[in-house]
Amino acid sequence: MDSSVNITILGPGAVGSLWACYLQKAGHNICLWTRNSTPSEQLLSLSANENSSHQFKCNDKQALNDCDLLLITVKAWQVESALLPLLPSLSKETILLFMHNGMGAIDDLKEHINHHPILQATTTHGALKENNTNVIHTGYGNASVGPFNPLGKQCQFIQDVLNHSLPSVDWNPEINxxxxxxxxxxxxxxxxxxxxxxxxxxxxxxxxxxxxxxxxxxxxxxxxxxxxxxxxxxxxxxxxxxxxxxxxxxxxxxxxxxxxxxxxxxxxxxxxxxxxxxxxxxxxxxxxxxxxxxxxxxxxx
CATH class of the missing domain: 1.10.1040.10 (N-(1-d-carboxylethyl)-l-norvaline Dehydrogenase; domain 2)
Incomplete structure (x- = not known):
């Protein structure tokens, strides 16, 4: 895999939009996946230390087929209904990275997704999505990422991808x-x-x-x-x-x-x-x- 990673972000709310902008800034190929699943384009303006504008493809089936990393930033109660319809389109090698509040959302899905490398993350960055096009980085924090299953233990390089985009991110083998x-x-x-x-x-x-x-x-x-x-x-x-x-x-x-x-x-x-x-x-x-x-x-x- 070259230094540019194909990433689809499932749930571009405040946190998902924040990471989308920073990951694109760092040179990665970013696609957004939204609730309506209709192919479209989305402009996002990021208000941070350095303000920037970003154009994204939304709901691109080919991008989903090709994605190396699916970053799941929907609310915990939305995880199952948002993720299950996408699974048939994903490669078995696609890494699933869950970044949401709370615990337990993945437990009922294990049998459907355990053939994927699975990571979990927690972050203290603050984000506010004022409307469909503006996201504000309201507070700088950090993030931890670590493995949920044995396949996830082999994906420590994702820490580098995230840390290079929005530091600081550490790898935590005991993410639980x-x-x-x-x-x-x-x-x-x-x-x-x-x-x-x-x-x-x-x-x-x-x-x-x-x-x-x-x-x-x-x-x-x-x-x-x-x-x-x-x-x-x-x-x-x-x-x-x-x-x-x-x-x-x-x-x-x-x-x-x-x-x-x-x-x-x-x-x-x-x-x-x-x-x-x-x-x-x-x-x-x-x-x-x-x-x-x-x-x-x-x-x-």
């Missing part, structure tokens, strides 16, 4: 640990900011912060059973740092509730509750938040 830590933080921040319709910084207020502490206590019990080495103090400290660093931001779940969209609660708090039940752990605070978000969804969708 990074995903669990991200899930823990999301459990503590996302549902509360959605229910209270507040920015992340407001979770530092004493009346709400007690809920944050209760969530962290329950989450930590599950982390211990999942053999994730992270003390409760470290978890609380990290959550507090994230609340402070992103104090002016709205969480993705906050925005989903605000715009009356389906949330990723089933793959964040819902996944935590599944694992808690498996380990015989009671998690009443997280269960209450889960039920409140599901009620909000039912009332609006």
């Amino acid at each position: 640990i990074a995903l669990w830590k991200k899930l823990a933080i999301n459990c503590a921040i996302n549902p509360l900011t959605a229910i209270h319709q507040c920015k992340n910084g407001q979770l530092a207020q004493p009346d709400i912060h007690q809920y944050v502490m209760n969530i962290c206590s329950e989450v930590h019990q599950v982390l211990q059973e999942e053999n994730i080495e992270w003390t409760e103090n470290e978890l609380v400290s990290t959550v507090t740092q994230v609340i402070t660093a992103t104090s002016a931001n709205y969480s993705s779940m906050n925005r989903d509730c605000f715009y009356q969209r389906k949330t990723e609660i089933d793959f964040i708090t819902g996944y935590l509750l599944q694992r808690a039940e498996f380990h015989g752990i009671s998690a009443p605070t997280n269960l209450s938040l889960y039920n409140q978000i599901k009620q909000l969804e039912e009332n609006t969708l």
Whole structure:
């Protein structure tokens, strides 16, 4: 494979569009795959340190046939319905890279996709898609990528592809640990900011912060059973740092509730509750938040 990689991005929302622009800037061949599947062209303007404009092909069947890497950036609850129709068009060598919030979305698909090299990634970059054509890089962060299955272990070069495009990206053979830590933080921040319709910084207020502490206590019990080495103090400290660093931001779940969209609660708090039940752990605070978000969804969708 030469230095230019053929990449199709499934789900050009904020994060997908951000990576599309940076990967194209770095010289890779990028195609977007959108919900309507009709071949078209898409112009994206990236607002970042250096503003730039990018033209992409959308829903190009040949590009899908030829893609070396399928970057999957749809919401966790969309993964199955978005990916399954594309599988017959992919080469068996096509690498599948999942980059979404939450956990559990791939588990039910394993038998359909395990012949592909599979990678998972987590990122702290902030992105906002103002409309169909403008994406803003709202916060610079980093990313980790690592293998989901044995074939994925042979794909460490993808770290170089991503890092050369939007640094910094590290290769993490234990990506599951990074995903669990991200899930823990999301459990503590996302549902509360959605229910209270507040920015992340407001979770530092004493009346709400007690809920944050209760969530962290329950989450930590599950982390211990999942053999994730992270003390409760470290978890609380990290959550507090994230609340402070992103104090002016709205969480993705906050925005989903605000715009009356389906949330990723089933793959964040819902996944935590599944694992808690498996380990015989009671998690009443997280269960209450889960039920409140599901009620909000039912009332609006």
